[in-house]
Amino acid sequence: MGALRENSREKRLGKPGLTTLNRLRCFQMVVEEGGFKRATLRLHITQPALSYQIKHLEEEMGALLFDRHPGGVSLTAAGRLLFEHAQKVNGAVQEAQRAVKDISAGEVRIGTVNSIGTYFVPHLLSLLRERSAAVRPVLYRESDEFIEAMLASRIDLAILANPRVDKRLRYEKLFEEHVSLVAARSHPLFGAGVVRPSQLQGARMVALSEQTPTGMLVHRYLDKLGVAVEPVVLSESVEMIKRMVEIGMGAAFLPDMVTERDVLSATNRRGTLTRARLDPPLVRQIVLVTWNEAASSRAVETCIEEIRRQSATWPGAAPAAAP
Numbered sequence: 001m002g003a004l005r006e007n008s009r010e011k012r013l014g015k016p017g018l019t020t021l022n023r024l025r026c027f028q029m030v031v032e033e034g035g036f037k038r039a040t041l042r043l044h045i046t047q048p049a050l051s052y053q054i055k056h057l058e059e060e061m062g063a064l065l066f067d068r069h070p071g072g073v074s075l076t077a078a079g080r081l082l083f084e085h086a087q088k089v090n091g092a093v094q095e096a097q098r099a100v101k102d103i104s105a106g107e108v109r110i111g112t113v114n115s116i117g118t119y120f121v122p123h124l125l126s127l128l129r130e131r132s133a134a135v136r137p138v139l140y141r142e143s144d145e146f147i148e149a150m151l152a153s154r155i156d157l158a159i160l161a162n163p164r165v166d167k168r169l170r171y172e173k174l175f176e177e178h179v180s181l182v183a184a185r186s187h188p189l190f191g192a193g194v195v196r197p198s199q200l201q202g203a204r205m206v207a208l209s210e211q212t213p214t215g216m217l218v219h220r221y222l223d224k225l226g227v228a229v230e231p232v233v234l235s236e237s238v239e240m241i242k243r244m245v246e247i248g249m250g251a252a253f254l255p256d257m258v259t260e261r262d263v264l265s266a267t268n269r270r271g272t273l274t275r276a277r278l279d280p281p282l283v284r285q286i287v288l289v290t291w292n293e294a295a296s297s298r299a300v301e302t303c304i305e306e307i308r309r310q311s312a313t314w315p316g317a318a319p320a321a322a323p
Helices: 001-012 019-033 036-043 047-061 078-102 115-119 121-131 146-151 213-225 237-246 298-312
Strands: 064-067 072-075 107-112 136-141 156-163 168-182 204-208 230-235 252-255 275-276 284-290
Touching: 001 019, 019 036, 019 047, 019 078, 036 047, 047 156, 047 298, 064 298, 107 146, 107 298, 115 121, 115 136, 115 156, 115 237, 121 298, 146 156, 146 168, 146 284, 156 213, 168 213, 168 237, 168 298, 204 213, 204 237, 213 284, 230 237, 237 252, 237 275, 237 284, 284 298
Parallel strands: 107 136, 107 156, 204 230
Antiparallel strands: 064 072, 156 284, 168 252, 168 275, 168 284
């Protein structure tokens, strides 16, 4: 009978166990995001599911953690105390995960966009392979939202152009890169050294879609100058854009890394394109995105070191300031 009474008591009050770790994480997300709605986006669960987790955490703790009111929620005294401990617990869990990653053979999940993934990352992976064969990079490209992928721990780091900023992540500028106007021989702007806004008005263009970071950067640049061009084709692929420029469909705004081997110069007489600087200049920021405080594995740290090393010597790049 005594055992039955004890089991009944545990059922009423809740018994801390493995599920408590997940509930502590849910609790921490609600506090950090300032409410249940934003926390559900970060946790990728529904609001009823999140409410269920918090309700049972309160039962396990034997105390109310939030004061509910029409404007949202606020921490009780018990909630504030638990939040301090939850940060330590979740930090210890992340440290344990890092230790396990160090023992396992170094997988690094890298997120990046089309142009960087095609022209910057392959050389990076080649050098990384030479210096540390134990690191196993896994490349993710063309994701709708790499920042959300970072927050959901689906990737370990991202190399992006002008990314959206989130205070929970760390942003380190690797280098700056010009976006230039590229044209083939049949285009009126072929051979122009510098192109000014008046020369762009009404120009026939093959354009990067605004769904890409660089496409959006170009759109905002032209909008600020009050310049309207004539886009004959839109594409998210820099390779497709470059090929359409080559066959004379129009000029294009492309990052310099995309056309480095295709530009006609004194040392490259086979080049099929010319590249003109824009006045005022159009520059994109190449940025490394990592966790702000979370511990990373030795493999991730090795990869980050190689990214910095390659960025410092990248052709045509202006060195970035120290983070």
